Amino acid sequence: MSEKKDNNQDLIGALVQSLQTRNFEEEDDEEIATEKESYGEEYITQLQTACNNFLKKDSFQVGQLVKWKTNLKNRKIPYKNQPAIVVEILDKPIISNDDESGSPYFRENLDIILGILVDNNIFLTFYHDSRRFEAY
Incomplete structure (x- = not known):
């Protein structure tokens, strides 16, 4: 039982270390750039029209x-x-x-x-x- 607990703690420790060393900022920037590219003129126009309609x-x-x-x-x-x-x-x-x-x-x-x-x-x-x- 103690060995299983130690293995679980080792796995958790490895996961935490992996998460700490991973560069999330780079991935977030890439994701944001991709999202911006996917919003075309039609979306922008529709967004502006919806806002204007809401304010009227x-x-x-x-x-x-x-x-x-x-x-x-x-x-x-x-x-x-x-x-x-x-x-x-x-x-x-x-x-x-x-x-x-x-x-x-x-x-x-x-x-x-x-x-x-x-x-x-x-x-x-x-x-x-x-x-x-x-x-x-």
């Missing part, structure tokens, strides 16, 4: 039909191009309390309540960021 805030009214703006759908529902109806526009937005800063929902500005019909035509409402929607 439309005015909505209760009862108006809306849909996701292109490239701004960040939730499962409503589905892409599915109309949703504006139920309420909040005077004071709710800031999402998702704790993880890496989440797309971290501190999301929820300022509009939308309604949709789901399974068996049940009407449900959901809070959303209105900047992600446009008139249907």
Whole structure:
């Protein structure tokens, strides 16, 4: 049993030494360069358009039909191009309390309540960021 433990410790020691002597910076630089080359003009244009669409805030009214703006759908529902109806526009937005800063929902500005019909035509409402929607 002691011999097995010593072998495991030797393997762990060898792994740690290998990781310490390996040049990760060089590999990261190569990977970044390759990624930059793979993003063409189409991607850059699409990225800029999505950002501009996100920053352009439309005015909505209760009862108006809306849909996701292109490239701004960040939730499962409503589905892409599915109309949703504006139920309420909040005077004071709710800031999402998702704790993880890496989440797309971290501190999301929820300022509009939308309604949709789901399974068996049940009407449900959901809070959303209105900047992600446009008139249907």
